[in-house]
Amino acid sequence: MMSLMTxxxxxLTGGRSERMGQDKALLDWGGRSAIxxxxxxxxxxxxGAVLSVGRDYxxxxxxxxxxEAGPVGGLLAGxxxxxxxxxxxxxxxxxxxxxLQADDLAPLLAAPAPGATFEGLPVPMFLSVDAAPLxxxxxxxxxxFVERAGLAVxxxxxxxxxxxxxxxxxxxxxxxLAATGTA
Numbered sequence: 001m002m003s004l005m006t007x008x009x010x011x012l013t014g015g016r017s018e019r020m021g022q023d024k025a026l027l028d029w030g031g032r033s034a035i036x037x038x039x040x041x042x043x044x045x046x047x048g049a050v051l052s053v054g055r056d057y058x059x060x061x062x063x064x065x066x067x068e069a070g071p072v073g074g075l076l077a078g079x080x081x082x083x084x085x086x087x088x089x090x091x092x093x094x095x096x097x098x099x100l101q102a103d104d105l106a107p108l109l110a111a112p113a114p115g116a117t118f119e120g121l122p123v124p125m126f127l128s129v130d131a132a133p134l135x136x137x138x139x140x141x142x143x144x145f146v147e148r149a150g151l152a153v154x155x156x157x158x159x160x161x162x163x164x165x166x167x168x169x170x171x172x173x174x175x176x177l178a179a180t181g182t183a
Contacts, residue, residue, distance in 0.1 A: 006088040009042025010062070010078035011035065012071050012123065013054040013095045025057060025095045027173065030182040034098035042091060045102050045109060049085065052095075053078040066138040071123070072145050073138030083129045089115065092125040097166030099180045100124070104160040116152040121164050127151060 013025050013035065025035040032040075035057045042050040051060035053074040062081045064074040075092060082090045091105070108116050108126040115127030122142035133148035146153070156164060163180065167173035176182070 007045075007047045007091060008078075008082040008085060008087040008089075009039070009045075009047035009050045009091045009093060010075070010082065011038050011042070011050065011052045011093050011095050012074055012078075013052045013057065023055075024167070025052075025055065027098075029098045029177070034095050037098035038093050038095055038100070041100055041102065041105075042093060045091065045105055047091060048087075051078060051081060070139055071142055072136060072140040075142075075145065076132060076136060076138070079129050079132050087129055089113075089126065089128050092123055092127070094123045094166055096168055097124070097164060099163045099166075099176055099182055101160075101163065104157055104163055107154050107157060111152055111154065114150050116154050117146050118156045118164060119153050121156070122146050124164070125151065 025033065027034050029037055035052065039050045039059065049060055051062050053062045054064045062078050065077055066073040079090060091109070093100070105124060108124060111126055113128045114131035115125065117123070117125040122145070125146065127149060131149045131151070133145065136145055136148065162176060167176045
């Protein structure tokens with residue numbers, strides 16, 4: 001577990017949720033909203049602060065300077081805020097993966113600097129606050145960010161792929177609820 005003073009969890013919440021048809025952060029997952037579940041996960045793995053990046057859900061918040069330009073703009077804003085707060089590393093989580101478990105994240109959290117992500121899945125991501133490539137811009141794909149930041153790409157933990165991918169459509173949500181027994 002990370003020291004509370006060195007780790008901040010950033011939850012990416014800036015998407016439009018078009019495929020889901022409603023705000024993914026507010027969907028019910030076993031009696032709790034997705035944003036609550038993901039924030040609790042960040043705290044459970046040692047984050048001293050949890051910030052939503054993109055939209056404000058009533059706890060720590062970082063605005064996206066270029067809404068709807070893709071997640072890298074929000075990530076860059078979140079990294080700047082984490083650096084300002086004195087964090088050394090950030091755990092980047094997606095609001096649409098509310099069934100993730102602490103054990104799923106253990107390989108990422110054990111990765112040395114500059115950090116890591118899982119094969120084929122740029123989020124979740126664990127990285128040093130100073131790992132962002134200087135040339136990174138809002139419109140970059142997350143995969144380019146991962147590559148240019150020099151993050152390790154780790155194999156997906158056995159049995160975790162569905163939880164890591166999360167749910168972007170009502171069908172994916174129904175499948176994930178059924179598979180995890182979260183309903």
